[in-house]
Amino acid sequence: MSSGRIVWLASYPKSGNTWVRTFLTAYRTDLGKVDINALDAELAAWRPTLDEWLGFETEFLLPAELRMVLPMAYGQWSKHAKQTVFLKTHDCWSLTAEGEPVFPAEATQGVIQILRDPRDVVVSASHHWGVSLDTAVDRLNSTDYWIAKKFDNQQIPQFLSDWSNHVQSWGRSGLPRLLLRFEDMRSDPLACFRQVLGFVGWEVDEAKLAQAVNACSFERLQAQEQAQGFRERLAQATAGFFRQGQVGGWRSVLSAEQAKRIVESHAPVMRELGYLESEE
Amino acid sequence: MPAFSFLAMQFSSFGLVWRLTATTARWVPAMSSAQVGGASCPVVHIVEGEELLAHTPIEAGLFAAVQDAFVLGVPGVARYDITPEVITVHAIKGGDPEAVKLFLWGSAVGAVLHLIGMWPLHGSTVRLPDGTAAMFCGHSGAGKSTTVAALGQGGLACVADDVSAIQFDAQGQAWVYPGLPRTKLWGHALAQLGLPQGQPIREGIDKYYVDLPLCNAPVRLSKLYELDVKQGGAIVESPIQGMARVTALLTHTYRPRFVATLGKQAAHMARAAHLARLLKMARITRPRGESTLPDIVEKVLKDCA
Numbered sequence: 110m111s112s113g114r115i116v117w118l119a120s121y122p123k124s125g126n127t128w129v130r131t132f133l134t135a136y137r138t139d140l141g142k143v144d145i146n147a148l149d150a151e152l153a154a155w156r157p158t159l160d161e162w163l164g165f166e167t168e169f170l171l172p173a174e175l176r177m178v179l180p181m182a183y184g185q186w187s188k189h190a191k192q193t194v195f196l197k198t199h200d201c202w203s204l205t206a207e208g209e210p211v212f213p214a215e216a217t218q219g220v221i222q223i224l225r226d227p228r229d230v231v232v233s234a235s236h237h238w239g240v241s242l243d244t245a246v247d248r249l250n251s252t253d254y255w256i257a258k259k260f261d262n263q264q265i266p267q268f269l270s271d272w273s274n275h276v277q278s279w280g281r282s283g284l285p286r287l288l289l290r291f292e293d294m295r296s297d298p299l300a301c302f303r304q305v306l307g308f309v310g311w312e313v314d315e316a317k318l319a320q321a322v323n324a325c326s327f328e329r330l331q332a333q334e335q336a337q338g339f340r341e342r343l344a345q346a347t348a349g350f351f352r353q354g355q356v357g358g359w360r361s362v363l364s365a366e367q368a369k370r371i372v373e374s375h376a377p378v379m380r381e382l383g384y385l386e387s388e389e
Numbered sequence: 390m391p392a393f394s395f396l397a398m399q400f401s402s403f404g405l406v407w408r409l410t411a412t413t414a415r416w417v418p419a420m421s422s423a424q425v426g427g428a429s430c431p432v433v434h435i436v437e438g439e440e441l442l443a444h445t446p447i448e449a450g451l452f453a454a455v456q457d458a459f460v461l462g463v464p465g466v467a468r469y470d471i472t473p474e475v476i477t478v479h480a481i482k483g484g485d486p487e488a489v490k491l492f493l494w495g496s497a498v499g500a501v502l503h504l505i506g507m508w509p510l511h512g513s514t515v516r517l518p519d520g521t522a523a524m525f526c527g528h529s530g531a532g533k534s535t536t537v538a539a540l541g542q543g544g545l546a547c548v549a550d551d552v553s554a555i556q557f558d559a560q561g562q563a564w565v566y567p568g569l570p571r572t573k574l575w576g577h578a579l580a581q582l583g584l585p586q587g588q589p590i591r592e593g594i595d596k597y598y599v600d601l602p603l604c605n606a607p608v609r610l611s612k613l614y615e616l617d618v619k620q621g622g623a624i625v626e627s628p629i630q631g632m633a634r635v636t637a638l639l640t641h642t643y644r645p646r647f648v649a650t651l652g653k654q655a656a657h658m659a660r661a662a663h664l665a666r667l668l669k670m671a672r673i674t675r676p677r678g679e680s681t682l683p684d685i686v687e688k689v690l691k692d693c694a
Contacts, residue, residue, distance in 0.1 A: 157528040161646050164450040165463050165496040168529055169488060171593055174465050181449040181464070263530040263618075338621060 113216040114190035115183060116309055117284075118150055118197045120223035121249075121275045122256070123233035125291040126197055128354075129223055131330060132302050133195055135321035136311070143324050145339050150195035153183070154257065154264040162186050167265060175265060176205045180213045187216035193309060199256060201270045201278040210282065219308060220284045225291035226384045227272045227371050228359035236347050246367055250374045273378040290382065292356045298322045327354040399432075403502060403509075403554040404566035404607065406430045412437045413478065416490045418571055418598060419588065431473075433501055435493070438470065438477040445481060451500055451650050459504070459650070461497050463488075469497040473504045487591045494569060499552060499643045503651055507554045507566075508660060509643035513537035514548035514565045514608070517693045522565045522608040524553050526641035527616035532675070532682075535578040536616065538599070539686045542582065546604040547572075552643050555610060555664075563664055564607040572601045581682055610664075614689070615641065615672045624684050625674045626692075634665035637672075 120126040130150040135143040151158060159167055162185040167175055186194060203211050227249055235245035248254050249272040257264040269275055279286060287308040294301045299322055306313045323329075331351040334342070342349070359368065372379065372388075379385050397414040399406055409417060413435045441447070447462040454460050454470070461469040466488045470477040476497050480489045502509040512526035513533040525533045534550050541547050549568030557563055576595040579586055590596045615629060615637050629637055638661040639645060648657045673688070675681045 156530070160529065161644070162450070164461060164644060164646065165492050166529065168596070169491040169495070169591065169594070171591070178449050178464050185450060263528060338619065342621075 113187040113214070113218050114192070115187050115194050115196055115212075115216050116218050117153070117212060117220045118195055118223065119202070119220050119279050120199065121225075121227075121230060121269065121272055122199050123230050123237050124225035125223045125289070125294055126199075127351075128291075128294065128325060128327070128330070129221060129289065129305065130195065130197060131325035132298075132305065132321055133309075135324040136302075136306070136317060139317050139320070141320050141324055142329075143321075145330055145333050146337065150197050152264060153196040153198040154200070154267050156263050156265050158186075159265065162189075172266060173206055176211060177207060179211050179265075180205065180209050180216075183211075183216045184213055193218055198267070199269060200267045201275040202282040202284075203268055203270075203278065212282065212284070214284060217284050220279055220282065220286040221289060221305060221308065222276075222279045222286055223289045223291065223294075224276060224382055226357070226359070227375055227379065228363060228368055228384075229291075229356065230272065231367070231371060232359050232362045233352060236352055237342075239347050242363060242367055246370050249371065271374065273375045276378050276382070295327075295354070295356050327351060401430060402567060402569050403498070403549075403552075404430060404507065404556060405501070405505075406432045408432055408434045410434075410436055415486060416478065416493055418490060418494060418569065431505060433473070434475045436475060436477050438468075438479040440482045441468065441479050443481055443483050447481075451496070451644070451647055453650055457504060459500055461492070461500055463492045463496075466492055469493065469500075471497060471500045471504065473501065476501060485591060491590060495552070496644060500647055502552075502554050503644070503647045503653070507556050508657075509552050509554045510638075511551070511641050511643045512553045512613070513550045513572075514553040514568075514610070515540045515545040516548055516604050516608045517545065517612070519611075519693070520608070521611035522548055523612035523614060523689070523693060524565065524610060525614045525616055526637070531616040531618060532685075533616060534572050534574055535581065535682060536685060536689075538572060538574060538578070538582055538584075538601070539682050540689060541601070543686050543690055545690075547601050548604055548608050550601055556607075557660070557663075561663065561667075563610040563667060565610050566607045567603045567605065570601050570603045572599050573597065574599050581680065610668065612669045612671075612693070613637070615670070617672055617674045618677045619674050621676050623676070624681055624688065626688060627672050627674075629670040629672055634668075634670050635661050637670065638664055 118126050118129055130148045131143050134149040156167055159182045162182040163178055205211060231245045231249055235242045252271045254269045256267050258266045289301055302322055303313055334349050334351050397409055397411040399408040447464045447468050449462050449464050451459055451461045457472055459471045466484055467481060468479040499509050510526060512524040514522050514524040515537055517523055525536050527533050537547055537550060548565050550572040552568060554566050555563045573590050573596050584599060587597045587599055648654055
C-alpha cells in the first residue's frame with residue numbers, strides 16, 4: 110500500500126462500483142442495512158467538494174486547466190483525511206497535459222478496480238444513459254469518450270476512453286490494485302468482499318461481513334431504489350439504476366452483430382479477464 | 390492604510406469600498422449601477438503585483454502566509470496575496486484576464502470577507518415584500534442565481550448573487566449587504582428566463598454576465614432556503630429543523646475551509662448557532678433536469694406573501 114489516504118473505486122460505468130460502495134458502508138456502519146442515498150464513498154468528480162479542496166470554482170476553468178489542478182485537489186483531500194477515503198471514479202487513469210498523473214501516487218492508498226463483461230455493460234449502460242444499444246456500443250468502442258462534459262454539471266468531465274483502454278489504464282498506473290470481477294461478486298460475494306477488507310486493511314469479522322453482504326444484496330438495493338429513489342440515477346435513464354444485475358444477460362438482448370462489434374474491439378482484454386472462455 | 394497614488398475608480402459592495410488602480414480597473418466586471426459607498430465603510434485596495442512568468446508553478450488553494458495575510462493560488466491564472474486591506478494580484482503573463490477577474494471577485498474577495506470578520510455565504514439573496522431578506526443557498530448547479538433572477542423578474546429586488554455577505558448588528562440581527570450588481574447565468578438559464586446572451590464570462594464557457602439591479606442598502610435576513618436537486622418526483626419544500634439548521638449554515642458558508650485556515654472555527658460555530666435561532670429555514674428539492682423554475686418562483690412568492 111502507498112502512503113496516501115485515498116482508495117480509488119475505479120470502474121467503467123455500470124460495472125458494480127456502487128455495489129462495492131454499499132458494501133463498504135454496510136460493513137463500517139454494521140447496522141444490517143444501508144441507505145443508498147448516504148454512501149460513504151464520495152464521487153471523485155463531485156465539483157462542490159473539489160472546489161472546497163482547491164479553494165476556487167472549477168466551473169471557471171477550461172477543461173485542460175481543470176485536468177491540471179485535479180492532482181492538487183486529490184493531494185489536499187488525502188492530506189487532510191484522518192482515515193481511509195473511498196472515492197468512486199469512472200475516469201480512466203491518465204496524465205495531465207504536463208505529464209502528471211491525474212490520480213497522484215502520493216495521495217493513493219490503493220485502487221479497487223471493478224470489472225464486468227463489456228457486453229453486459231453495454232446492456233446496462235444503454236438503460237442508464239437512455240440510449241440505444243448501438244449507441245452504447247459506440248461509446249464503449251470510442252477512444253475519446255467523456256461523461257459529464259457540460260460545464261453546468263455538478264460533476265466535472267470524466268475521461269473514460271474506450272472500455273479496453275479504461276481497464277488497462279489502471280494497470281499502467283503502477284498503483285497497488287485489487288481486481289474485482291462483477292461476475293465473481295455475484296457468484297461468491299463473501300469471498301470477494303473478504304478480499305476487499307483485506308486490501309483496505311480492515312479487520313475481517315465474519316459475522317459483520319455476512320451481515321453487510323446480506324444488507325447490500327442486489328434485491329435489497331433494487332427494492333430500496335424503487336421505494337425511495339436513488340440520487341445517482343441519471344435523468345435520462347430508461348430503467349432503475351439497480352436494474353437486473355445479471356451475469357450474461359446480454360445473450361438475450363444484444364444482436365449477434367452488436368456482440369461481435371464489442372468482441373472485435375476488446376477481445377484481447379476480454380480474453381485476459383476470462384470473458385471469452387465459453388466461446389473459445 | 391496603504392496609499393496608492395494611481396487610484397482610478399472605487400465602488401461599494403459587500404459593505405466594503407473597493408479601490409482600484411489604473412491597471413487593476415480592467416479586472417472589474419462591467420457594472421451598470423455600481424454604488425459609491427459610505428464614508429464609514431472599510432476600504433480594500435486592489436493592486437497589481439509583479440506578473441508571473443508563464444508556467445510558474447502555483448499551488449492551488451488558500452494558504453496562510455503570516456498573521457492576517459493569505460495567498461490564494463489558481464494555477465495557470467494568478468496568485469492573489471490577500472490582507473484585510475489589500476489584494477495584490479500577480480497574474481500569469483499572457484494569461485486570460487477574464488479568468489483573473491473571475492477568481493478575484495470570487496474566492497479572493499471571499500477570503501477578504503472572512504479576514505475582516507464578515508460572514509460570506511454561498512447564496513443569492515432577494516428582498517421580500519415585508520422588507521426582510523431571503524437567501525437561497527446550495528452547491529454550484531443547485532439553481533441559486535437562476536432562482537433569484539426569476540424572482541427579480543417576478544418583482545422582488547435582489548440583494549446579492551452567489552456570495553451573500555452578512556454582518557450582525559448590536560442587537561444580534563443579521564444583515565445582508567448588497568453584492569456586485571451583476572450575475573452569471575448559464576446559456577440554458579438565459580433561455581429559460583428569456584434573456585439575451587451578453588458577454589461570456591470566459592471564451593469557451595457557456596455562462597454569461599447579466600446586469601443585476603440591486604437594492605442600495607443592507608437588508609435584515611429572515612429566511613434561508615436550501616436548494617437541492619434529486620432524481621424525479623415533485624418539488625418538495627420541507628422545514629430544516631434542529632441541528633440540521635446549524636449544519637446547513639456551516640455547509641453553505643462560502644469556502645468553509647477558509648474558516649479553518651484562519652483558525653476561526655469556534656467563533657464561526659457560535660455565530661452559526663446564533664443565526665440558526667433567528668431564521669426561518671426550509672429546503673426546496675426539485676427534480677433534476679426538469680423545468681421547475683416557474684413552480685419554485687410561485688412557491689416562494691406565495692410563501693413570502
